[in-house]
Amino acid sequence: MKKILYLTCLFLLGIFAHGQELELRGLVVDKTTGQPIEFATVLLADPETKKPITGLTTDLDGRFKMTTDATDFFMEISFIGYIKTTIDQFDKTKKRIDLGSITLEQDVQNLSEVTVTGEKSTTEFKLDKRVFNVGKDLSSAGASALEVLNNIPSVTVDIEGAVSLRGSQGVQMLINGKPSVLTSGDGTNALGTITADMIEKIEVITNPSAKYEAAGTSGILNIVLKKDEKQGLNGSVTLNTGIPDNHSLGLSLNRRSEKLNLFSQIGIGRRSFPSDNRSLNRNLENGVSVENIGDHTKNEKFYNFILGADFFLNENNVITLSGNYALEQEDEIGNNNYTEYDASNQAGNRWTRVEDTEATNPKWQYELQYKSDFTDHEDHDLLFSAMGSSFVKDSETNFTTTGDRQALERNLTDFGENEYTFKLDYTRPLSETYTIETGAQYAINDVSNDYEVLTNTDGNWVTDSNQTNxxxxxxxxxxxxxxxxxxxxxxxxxxxxxxxxxxLETYLETDDVRNVQDYTDFFPSAHTSYKFSEELSLQAGYSRRISRPHLWILNPFFVQRDILNIRRGNPNLLPEYTDSYEVTSIFKLGDVSMNLAAFHRYTTDIIEDVVTTEEIVIEGETVTRTVSTPENVGTAKTYGLEMNAKYSAIRWMTLSMDANYGYFERDGEYEGQVFDFTGNRGGGRFIAKFKLPADIDVEATGNYRSGYRELQEVREPQYFMDMGVRKKILKGKAILNLSIRDVFASRKFESTTSQPTFYLENSRQRGRFVTFGVSFGFGKGEAMEFSGQKRF
Incomplete structure (x- = not known):
């Protein structure tokens, strides 16, 4: 009986001892200065498995307090720019342990003096994609996701953070294989908050398989994050200023524990986008020309808020809720100065048309995701997502015409768009070699655009029914x-x-014109890959794609900024269909890596802008104006080559080059006029990156885009250069950025249209943009290296 009582007491004591919580507290300070270190990470981990037990960050005074019921553990204290400290000896007989002052020593080793071997970034081929495994290259140390993307062949990130694939910005961005609030929105540049050390790999999909929606995009980029994402409180703050006006303040915060990950972003600012434009409209039948020389400036105040949370139900199931609210307040001023010339090129009437626009654009986005990873295989998973968004635009534009012609006009727009997407994906490996994927998606897009044009007659505003709907x-x-x-x-x-x-259903209410399209299509895909050696791999793919006419080319009403050169949509457009073939290879020749791709695309019902003329009456005088309208015109065959090369043998210099060339054949007819023609189009980019002493990085990018012909229009070539300088300070916790876009102000958009009855010239130039930014990272967050400018 005594033995039983003794064993019972030991059992109860063991339960009590196991359930008793131990409190640990301390103060983290700088070894040299003795100053407290705020937001340092304090982690308790199991000594055998090394897995975290619990963790937190120090407060503003460098202090921490934590509790645990674990009986065997060690403590790790770390902060960016300091050498990590580990404590594994504790007096566990006490209920409360005060560790006193814990000193961290600054890591004085300069990053530029570190030599990293055996962990360089590599590119490999999979069945339907190329995979860029992010290593520990010096060029990626402390970099943002945008800079990592800019190092990948075929991918370009411009100075505003807009991502392009093979020269096209129609790129679908994914994080861990699914849409994310971090990759959505125009100009939010939220990818700058993801740092290189958080990324495991980036998948480049230029010819997507049937798993992805068939909508015609230039491809897909999928950023796969490491599983050991940073614990504790992390974040960064950035401040930018620039010429023309570009001033913004951004804050990114992330708080992660084993069960919960909270993330938020706040951005506010003001920016301006000036441009100069010129057009010449010549009537070849009577010799009369009208020249327009003008300028336009768009000013925008913006406020952007993102808030979300990942709920880790267990190690295999996670639910994500996120929301994004953005508000843009716009005002635009435009001046168009017209001069009319007769057949002998003598100047006649002169008038000025001034545009004044004010608009308010609130945007909402919300998202629910659930992902389940099955335990039998790491690639066996189920993903469900539901996303919704709303965009409203309420604008008023006043046009005032003075000079030899006078008029007052007002345009009112009440625009609303709602989008909803529901998606389910299931992946099941049947064995080590066979895998099946299946899923479904339903996307809804609901838009209403109320557009009204008013003219002023004898001081009274009258609705123009011919342009209102x-x-x-x-x-x-x-x-x-x-x-x-x-x-x-x-x-x-x-x-x-x-x-x-x-x-698809479009409806013009005032005209009572309805257009309904209901069609079902099948989109096959096939991909194969073969690895000849470590130095040579080959990949081939085929897919059928669709490009549905989007809202803005279906809508027949547009703001008439230049009254003599307007553009109208076409609600009767049919979708384009493309069969895409591609063969891609990668070579590794010593310190040079090279990709070479050959591709062919065959497109039917191709959509092109057709320019025609019409006669209008202005103050009793008949004038000719051009009207650009999208139409389905014939077929297109494109044959192309793309090459990417990178040389990085010298530690302080990296050289890379992208080049592409395409030859196309066009067969088409519109209203009895044959538009058969052939042409070519190409471009190139050369990037030189230098790592200078004192943690200074310099980058120069030269760009060339060839001229090319479209259905009626000929576009001129472009030459321009971008530059950037970056300086790391405070052991990399802060970064100074200076970026110059279009250094020599040489980037112009110029085109000509020559037809039997008219000739048209157009040019537009935005000029040089200079931006200076300061970014600071705290916790385990790192400073962002791209300025949050708006893409356009």
């Missing part, structure tokens, strides 16, 4: 897909099929 646009797309893949060294193959049903 309400345009409604409702589209629903249902997609279902399935793929099967086989992969075993050295080769693999993946086949897929996607079905999409599109239901």
């Amino acid at each position: 309400v345009f409604n646009y409702d589209q629903g797309v249902l997609g279902v897909y399935g793929t099967v893949g086989f992969e075993k060294d050295p080769w693999g193959i993946k086949l897929g099929l996607r079905m999409e049903n599109t239901n």
Whole structure:
């Protein structure tokens, strides 16, 4: 009996001892200065598995207090720019342990003196994509996701942070294989808050498989984050100023624990986008010309708020809720100065048309995601997401015409758009070599655009019924897909099929004109890859894609900024269909890495702008103006080559080059006029990056885009250069950025249109933009290295 009582007491004591919490507290200070270190990370971990038990960050006074019921652990204290400290000896007989002052020593080793070997970034081929594994290159140390992207072949990140793939900005951005609030929105530049050390790999998909929606984009970039994402409180703050006016303040915060990850971003600022423009409209039948020389400035105040949370139900299931609210307040001023010339080139009437626009644009976005990773295989998972967004634009534009012609005009726009997307994806490896994927998506787009034009007659505003209407646009797309893949060294193959049903209805209320399209399409895909050696891999792919006419080219009403050169939409447009073929290879020749791709695209019902003329009456005088309208005109065949090369043998210098060339054949007819022609188009980019002493980085990018011909229009080539200088201070916790876009103010958009009855010239130039920014990272966050400018 005594033995039983003794064992019972030991058992109860063991339960009590196990359930008793131990409190640890302390103060983290700088070893040299003795000053407290705020937001230092304090982590308790299991000594055998090294897995975290609990963690937190120090407060503003450098102090911390934490509790644990674990009986075996060690403590790790760290902060960016300091050498990590570990404590593994504790007096666990006490309920409360005061560790006193814990000193951290600054890491005085300069980053530019570190030599990293064996962990360089590498590119490899998968069945339907290229994978860029992010290593510990010196060029990526402390960099943002945008700078990492800019180092990837085929990918370009301009000075505003806009991402392009093979020269096109129609790129779908994903994080961990799914849409994210961090990759959405125009000009939020939120990817600058993801740093290189958080990224495991980036997947480049130039020819997407049937898994992805068939909408015609230039490709997909998927950023895969490391599983050991930073614990504790992390963040960064950035301040930018520039010429022309570009002033912004941004704050990014992230708080992560084992069960919860909270993230938020706040951005406020003001920016201006000036431009100069010129047009010449010549009537070849009577010899009369009208020249317009003008300027336009758009000023914008913006406020952007992002808030979200990841709820880790367990190690295999996570729910994410996020929301984004943005408000833009715009005012635009435009001046167009017209001069009319007769057939002998003598100047006649002169008049000025001034535009004054004010607009308010609130935007909402919200998102729910659920992901489940099954325990039988790391790639066996289920993902459900539901996203919604709302965009409203309420604007008023006043046009005042003075001089030899006088008029007052007012345009009112009440625009509203709602989008909803529901998506389910399931991936199941059947064995080590076979994998199946299946899923479905339903996307809804509901738009109403109320557009009214008023003219002033004898002091009274009168609605112009010929230019006033309400345009409604409702589209629903249902997609279902399935793929099967086989992969075993050295080769693999993946086949897929996607079905999409599109239901589109447009309705002009005032004219009572309704257009309904309901069609179902099948989109097959096939991809294969073969690895000849460590130095040579080859990949080939085929996919069928669709490019549905978007809202703005369907809407027949536009603001008439230049009354003699206008653009109208076409609600009767049909979608384009493209068959895309591609062969891509990667070579590794010592310190030079090179990608070479050959591709072919065949497109039917291609959409092109057709320019015509019409006669209008201004103050009793008949004048000719050009009208640009999108039409389905024939077919297009494109044959192209792309090359990417990178040389990085010298530690302080990296040289890279991208070049592309395409030859195209066009066959088309519109209203009895044949538009058959051939042409070519190319471009190139050369980037030189230098790492100078004192943690200074310099980058220069030279760009060339060739001229090319479209259906009626000929576009002139472009030459321009961008530069940037970056300086790290405070052991990398802060960064100074200076960026200059279009250094020599040489980037111009110029085009000519020559037809039997008219000739048209157009040019536009934005000029040089200079931005200076300061960014500071705290916790384990690192300073952002791109300035948050708006892309355009």
